[in-house]
Amino acid sequence: MDALGGLFDFRLDPHSDVSLTRQLGDQLRDAIAAGTLASGRRLPSSRALALHLNVSRNTVSAAIEQLAMEGYLDVSRGRRPAVAPLSSPSLIGFEPEMPASRALGAISQWAQRIGTSEWPFMEDGRPKPFAPCVADAREFPHAIWGRCLRAAARSAPVRRSAACNRPELQRALLQHLVQYRGVSADAQQVFLLPTAQAAIALVARVVLDPGDIAWVESPGYAGARVAFEAAGAAVRGVELDQCGLAFETSIDTPRLIFVTPAHQHPTGLLMPAPRRRALLQFATRVGAYVIEDDYDSEFHYEGRPVAALQGSDRAGNVFYVGTFSKSLHADIRAGYVVVPKRFVEIFAKAQRHTGQIVSMTLQDALADFIGEGHYAAHIRKMTRLYHLRRDRLCHALMAMGLDLTVSMPDGGMQVAAQLGARYDDIDVCCRLAQAGLTARPLSRHYFTEARASGLFLGFAAWNESEIDAGVAILARVMREMEARK
Known part of the structure; x- marks a missing residue:
C-alpha cells in the first residue's frame, strides 16, 4: 500500500454529505486536469486502490466508470485504467494568454454603456405618494x-x-x-x-x-x-x-x-x-x-x-x-x-x-x-378621477406658502414643481424619502448644462386623503430645511 502513496494519497471523509464515490471521482478528476496524473499513466487495480483508501471496491469501480464516461480515463478489458490523452492544453495546467479586455469577468461595450446610467430610478417596496408614472x-x-x-x-x-x-x-x-x-x-x-x-x-x-x-x-x-x-x-x-x-x-x-x-x-x-x-x-x-x-x-x-x-x-x-x-x-x-x-x-x-x-x-x-x-370605459373613468387628483395636489402645493412654483399640466399623471434656488432638489428628495414620501428630482432629468431644481410628483395613484397627508409631510420637511438655512 505504501507504493500507492503520494499520487494516490486522497482524503476521503466518510462523514461528509458527499458520497465517497463522488469524493474519489472529484479528486481523481482534479489530479488529471492539473497534470499530477499524466496522460497514459495507469491507475492501480480497483482492489489495490480500495485497500489503500480503506473503501469498498464498488466505490472505486463506480468512480472509475464515471471518469471513463467523461473521457478522463481509458478502460479496456483485462487491463488497468489509464489516464486518457487530453486534447485541450488548458486541462493540463496551460493557460493561454488573453487580452485584458476579454479576460473572464470582463463585460461587453454594450454592458459598459448601460452600466454607467443612473436610470431607472430605484425605489424599494410598494410605491408611495408621490411616485410619478404610477396608475391607481x-x-x-x-x-x-x-x-x-x-x-x-x-x-x-x-x-x-x-x-x-x-x-x-x-x-x-x-x-x-x-x-x-x-x-x-x-x-x-x-x-x-x-x-x-x-x-x-x-x-x-x-x-x-x-x-x-x-x-x-x-x-x-x-x-x-x-x-x-x-x-x-x-x-x-x-x-x-x-x-x-x-x-x-x-x-x-x-x-x-x-x-x-x-x-x-x-x-x-x-x-x-x-x-x-x-x-x-x-x-x-x-x-x-x-x-x-x-x-x-x-x-x-x-x-x-x-x-x-x-x-x-x-x-x-x-x-x-x-x-x-x-x-x-x-x-x-x-x-x-x-x-x-x-x-x-x-x-x-x-x-x-x-x-x-x-x-x-x-x-x-x-x-x-x-x-x-x-x-x-376605464380611460374615461380614470380621466375624471385623475383630473380631480391633479387639482387637489396642485392647489395644495400652491397653498403651502413655500418657495415652490407649480405649473398645472393639461393632462398626464404627474406634475413638475420648481424649487427656489436655495434648495437642492436631490437633498429634498432624500429627506422626503426618510419621511416616507417619494419624489424625483427634476435636475436628474437634464442632459445639458442648463438645469433647474424641482420635484417631479405623481398624483394619479393617490386618493384625496393620501394627497393631503403627503403634502403635509412635504410642507413639514421643507419648513424644517428653511429653518436650518
Whole structure:
C-alpha cells in the first residue's frame, strides 16, 4: 500500500454529505486536469486502490466508470485504467494568454454603456405618494380583466399561432388609437412588446448605427437616452422652450429624435401644432426618424386632446410608442409601437430575433378587453378621477406658502414643481424619502448644462386623503430645511 502513496494519497471523509464515490471521482478528476496524473499513466487495480483508501471496491469501480464516461480515463478489458490523452492544453495546467479586455469577468461595450446610467430610478417596496408614472390599480376593473384572462387561457390551444402579434389585438388597439389619438396606420404596423422601453430600444437598434447622433429632450426621459447610448449612438440633449423641443437651436444633424409632444416628460408642456409641423418638416429634410412617446396622453383634462404627431406624418418617419402599464396598471406589462410601413418586415424580424414577445394569453385578453369597450370605459373613468387628483395636489402645493412654483399640466399623471434656488432638489428628495414620501428630482432629468431644481410628483395613484397627508409631510420637511438655512 505504501507504493500507492503520494499520487494516490486522497482524503476521503466518510462523514461528509458527499458520497465517497463522488469524493474519489472529484479528486481523481482534479489530479488529471492539473497534470499530477499524466496522460497514459495507469491507475492501480480497483482492489489495490480500495485497500489503500480503506473503501469498498464498488466505490472505486463506480468512480472509475464515471471518469471513463467523461473521457478522463481509458478502460479496456483485462487491463488497468489509464489516464486518457487530453486534447485541450488548458486541462493540463496551460493557460493561454488573453487580452485584458476579454479576460473572464470582463463585460461587453454594450454592458459598459448601460452600466454607467443612473436610470431607472430605484425605489424599494410598494410605491408611495408621490411616485410619478404610477396608475391607481385599486380602481382597475379586476373582475372584468380576470374574466378576459380566463377566457384567453381556455382558448389558448385553439388559437395557438407562430405569430408574435395577435391580429385581433392589432386590430382592436389600432381602432382605439385611430379614434382617440388620431393615429393613421394599418393593423400590421402595430407591434406588441413587453414594455414601451423595449419598443424604444428595439427602434434604436433598427435605425441607429454606432456613432449616429440621437436627440433627446432636456429635461427628458432617461430611458430613451439609455436605449440610444446602448445602441452606440452619440446622444445630444436638446433644451426646451415654451413650445417644447427647441430643435432650431441645435447644431448637429440627428438620425433619431425622441419627443413626448402630448405631455412633455417631465415638464408637462404641450407641443403646439406649428412646432409639430416644423419638427416633421425638419425630420424629413435631414433624413431623421422620430420616436413619439405617447406614454400618458390618454388622460387629458383641459380642452380637447391634441392628436398624435404620427397622424400628421406623411413621410413615414414617426415611430409611435405607447404602453398599457400606465393607462391600466403596472402589472399589465405590455407596450406597443406603430412603425412606418416600410419598417414592418424588418421590425418583425427584429422582434423575433430579440425575443421581445408578449404572452399570447395576455394579448388575447387585451384584445377582448379593448374590443368589448372596457378599455375606453376605464380611460374615461380614470380621466375624471385623475383630473380631480391633479387639482387637489396642485392647489395644495400652491397653498403651502413655500418657495415652490407649480405649473398645472393639461393632462398626464404627474406634475413638475420648481424649487427656489436655495434648495437642492436631490437633498429634498432624500429627506422626503426618510419621511416616507417619494419624489424625483427634476435636475436628474437634464442632459445639458442648463438645469433647474424641482420635484417631479405623481398624483394619479393617490386618493384625496393620501394627497393631503403627503403634502403635509412635504410642507413639514421643507419648513424644517428653511429653518436650518
